[in-house]
């Protein structure tokens with residue numbers, strides 16, 4: 495252990511908590527991961543990772559000497575830094591539900607003692623939550639002192655599926671709070687800021703990577719940076735989807751348009767992929783959260799509302815394309831390829847496939863679904879949906895009338911359609927992620943493209 499090693503407690507072992515714990519342990523700190531979910535803690539103690547995240551199991555295994563898992567908050571008493579990484583799901587009207595943050599603050603407070611401690615909000619929280627957590631600590635910590643117990647906002651920018659790369663090689667580290675507390679955070683993150691750690695085998699450093707920028711700011715600005723970043727990315731995707739709809743109508747191609755505008759460094763090509771629209775646990779929640787903050791201050795946010803509306807419409811665009819080809823879906827066999835909201839994760843939260851399966855069933859179709867990783871989770875979380883689970887892509891496509899590609903898994907990018915099509919009853923493919931790149935003998939519909947992938951159907 496290096497002499498700059500610190501003691502850290504990480505509250506919440508979801509995507510962000512596990513990412514944070516793995517990162518800090520890899521930087522040489524002593525980390526205790528805390529969760530109220532007994533089953534998760536039991537799994538982690540047994541070396542099992544409760545989520546699918548590439549490379550995470552290998553990294554956790556390699557740093558297990560620096561890691562401990564617990565359902566108790568006792569480790570907080572010896573921690574230099576305590577991270578809050580619990581969920582902030584949307585409540586009524588999109589207002590984030592802070593009950594888990596409040597409960598974490600109330601539970602950790604009695605363990606604060608004379609030891610210098612920084613309490614870090616890593617959860618995405620409404621602007622003003624840092625002050626709220628500080629008040630909760632004041633109310634529940636007998637030995638509370640303003641000088642020794644500071645709240646810092648350190649928002650997380652990792653993406654699921656690439657969490658390790660994003661955590662180890664970030665563009666920027668945003669820190670909001672009192673300068674004394676930010677100094678402690680700078681010490682904690684020193685090997686990350688200086689990039690002096692040894693890159694783990696499961697997440698090598700990209701060749702072109704340079705050190706992250708550090709943004710030292712106030713609590714409020716740090717909290718706002720997180721929301722504004724997610725809202726802007728969501729907006730970018732909705733912009734691409736809106737332009738894609740017009741591309742289809744005027745004979746342009748969104749892929750070429752995105753490349754053309756993305757070459758302007760002021761715009762950038764990333765997050766301009768048209769398709770099924772955004773899913774996942776954060777873009778919907780955080781755009782709604784910002785709108786609700788605006789509402790609280792009697793301030794309209796029409797751009798964000800439009801981004802949400804375009805995203806909602808995008809799911810119907812896919813169904814409309816299918817109906818245009820099939821007329822009625824009654825009695826038709828429709829296959830959905832991809833259930834997770836994006837590749838390389840088994841997270842099903844707000845996945846486009848959920849709404850597609852529900853709508854197809856409602857329209858009378860017999861639905862079959864497949865996902866390389868997320869099917870066991872869907873069995874538990876989507877028990878309310880009616881669909882047949884396919885054991886393989888071949889099984890999923892067997893005697894299908896139509897197929898919708900809802901997630902761009904590599905396995906689906908690599909499919910040999912000429913070998914698969916003969917086993918299908920029909921030949922309609924709605925490629926809602928624009929991944930088919932070579933002409934195939936089927937009715938192929940993509941988003942914002944004039945089906946350059948398709949050739950006239952001969953069957």
Ligand SMILES: NC(=O)C1=CN([C@@H]2O[C@H](COP(=O)(O)OP(=O)(O)OC[C@H]3O[C@@H](n4cnc5c(N)ncnc54)[C@H](O)[C@@H]3O)[C@@H](O)[C@H]2O)C=CC1
Pocket residue numbers: 505506507508509510511528529530531534579580581582594597598601616617618619650651652653654775776
């Ligand atoms: N999922 C993602 O990719 C990202 C999420 N975020 C934000 O980070 C926060 C956490 O998100 P996820 O990791 O996805 O959440 P999650 O829902 O996967 O995990 C939250 C964990 O916190 C635990 N928990 C709840 N209350 C607790 C308490 N009082 N004490 C201890 N553990 C408790 C839950 O049992 C659960 O294991 C959210 O605010 C989210 O918006 C930010 C960036 C990326």
Ligand SMILES: O=C(O)[C@H]1O[C@H](OP(=O)(O)OP(=O)(O)OC[C@H]2O[C@@H](n3ccc(=O)[nH]c3=O)[C@H](O)[C@@H]2O)[C@H](O)[C@@H](O)[C@@H]1O
Pocket residue numbers: 618650651652653654655724727731764765766767768769770771772773774775776777835836
């Ligand atoms: O706050 C969060 O939770 C995180 O939200 C997103 O990360 P994530 O939701 O894990 O995944 P993304 O890669 O951003 O994809 C989100 C959704 O947008 C869709 N998307 C993404 C990019 C694109 O060009 N087009 C598009 O439709 C994806 O398919 C997916 O459904 C942000 O990218 C992270 O920076 C942020 O930390």
